[in-house]
Amino acid sequence: MPDQRTVLITGATGNIGRHIVAALAAAGHPVRAASRHRPTDPAAAAHHIPFDWHDPATHRPAVGGVHAVYLMPPPVSADPVGQVGAFLDLAQDAGVRRVVLLSSSAIRTGNPGPGQLPTAVTDRFPEWAVLRPSWFMQNFVAEHHHHGASIRRDGEIVTATGDGRVGFIDAADIAAVAVRALTDPVPHNAEHLLTGPQTHSYADVAAMISEAGGRPVRHRTVDVDTMRRRLVDSGIPDGFAALLAGMDAAIAAGAENRTTSTVADVTGRAPTSLRDFCTAHADHWRPA
Ligand SMILES: NC(=O)c1ccc[n+]([C@@H]2O[C@H](COP(=O)([O-])OP(=O)(O)OC[C@H]3O[C@@H](n4cnc5c(N)ncnc54)[C@H](OP(=O)(O)O)[C@@H]3O)[C@@H](O)[C@H]2O)c1
Structure with missing residues (x-):
């Protein structure tokens, strides 16, 4: 029987998010596909929830009743931690347990700006993964x-x-790692350099x-x-x-x-x- 706990996918129409939505929905997971525009793919559109980083009114409805979140930070923000931190507070209050953060191989955890996001996640949630493609x-x-x-x-x-x-790296491979990080029974609680x-x-x-x-x-x-x-x-x-x-x-x-074996290690392919x-x-x- 598929896991019936809901997964919220931000950036759901993007390069990575759309593959996550498709894979989780096909496996029978309840999903919420969060983006400003409705997905053009009818299967994904059925799971759409309006979400805009710049419209906080869309944040609480997105996280209510959610178990795990795939978090794509606000695009093109050099200092996203305030905006994302407020969202993570709401998610924590709503009972979210697991967050899988999209970061980047070029962003060193702990550096100013986007480098502050991994700690914002790991400080709040017992289950997490940081993807650094x-x-x-x-x-x-x-x-x-x-x-x-x-x-x-x-x-x-x-x-x-x-x-x-x-x-x-192909974004579909990042999505495959994200799917495992969102749904594996044992949380990864690790940074994945991809x-x-x-x-x-x-x-x-x-x-x-x-x-x-x-x-x-x-x-x-x-x-x-x-x-x-x-x-x-x-x-x-x-x-x-x-x-x-x-x-x-x-x-x-x-x-x-550099190359890593992480995609194959996590996904088996x-x-x-x-x-x-x-x-x-x-x-x-x-x-x-
Ligand atoms: N490109 C690279 O080589 C690279 C490498 C490493 C890491 N990254 C990271 O990857 C991320 C990009 O991921 P991606 O390629 O999957 O993105 P993408 O294909 O550009 O898609 C962006 C997604 O975010 C949504 N979005 C845009 N503005 C939004 C807003 N204001 N509020 C809510 N959602 C919004 C878009 O949907 P709507 O427009 O409908 O809202 C879409 O679903 C960036 O954070 C970047 O730092 C990129």
């Missing part, structure tokens, strides 16, 4: 991501990463997309301040743009040049390779 393969596909946009518009990927390498199976430079990525999509895509490297300004021009608030550009500098210095991801998404990059 590397950079998403979906960044090269998503319409709203600056890489996806510049590939389509200019045939280029622009970063301040130089030749730095990254263990790019990567794909290999590291690649952005020049490697450009070459793979060119091959898969049948059109030339190049990598152009810029300095950190130029990167910050590009991100601001693409609509990202300055504080978060500075954070992201700084992460590029860290990649150039080798911070993301190997993570998707970037080459397989590019083959599967080739239609996104083909010339019109």
Whole structure:
């Protein structure tokens, strides 16, 4: 008999959240799919609950009667701890026991800003997991991501990463780990550093997309301040743009040049390779 305790999934229409909703609903778990817009997938739409980080009136109805929460923090906030902390207080009062937080491999727990969120979770809840994925393969596909946009518009990927390498990961693999962290009988109570199976430079990525999509895509490297300004021009608030550009500098210095076995350890199956991801998404990059 499936576990009948309710799971709230924030960011439910996003790269990760939509896979979590689909997997839990298919396994018979009661789910609440929280986002501002109704999911377009009818199966997910049936579980939708309106939720906006900037509208606290939507927070209490979302957490009432919930056992576990997948927490995607407010997007593009460089200092989310006040807003998320208030939500976590409500969740604690409502009896939530388990929180699975989406963080990032680039965010060190304990650092200022988003680095304060893991402690905000572990201080309040007896059962938890912190997911620290590397950079998403979906960044090269998503319409709203600056890489996806510049590939389509200019045939280029622009970063301040130089030749730095990254263990790019498929968001579906992050979701598979999240599902286990949300539902395993024994709470993980651990940070999971998540990567794909290999590291690649952005020049490697450009070459793979060119091959898969049948059109030339190049990598152009810029300095950190130029990167910050590009991100601001693409609509990202300055504080978060500075954070992201700084992460590029860290990649150039080798911070993301690593792989872990965590996806396979937690889910029992190997993570998707970037080459397989590019083959599967080739239609996104083909010339019109
Ligand atoms: N991209 C990367 O390489 C990378 C790497 C490591 C970590 N991360 C982290 O991953 C997160 C992004 O995850 P993702 O790719 O799954 O996101 P995503 O695909 O961009 O989706 C964002 C989700 O959040 C919802 N949302 C947006 N604004 C909201 C608001 N004001 N209130 C409530 N919900 C809101 C969206 O739905 P609605 O618009 O309908 O509300 C959507 O469901 C970020 O926190 C980032 O720090 C990203």
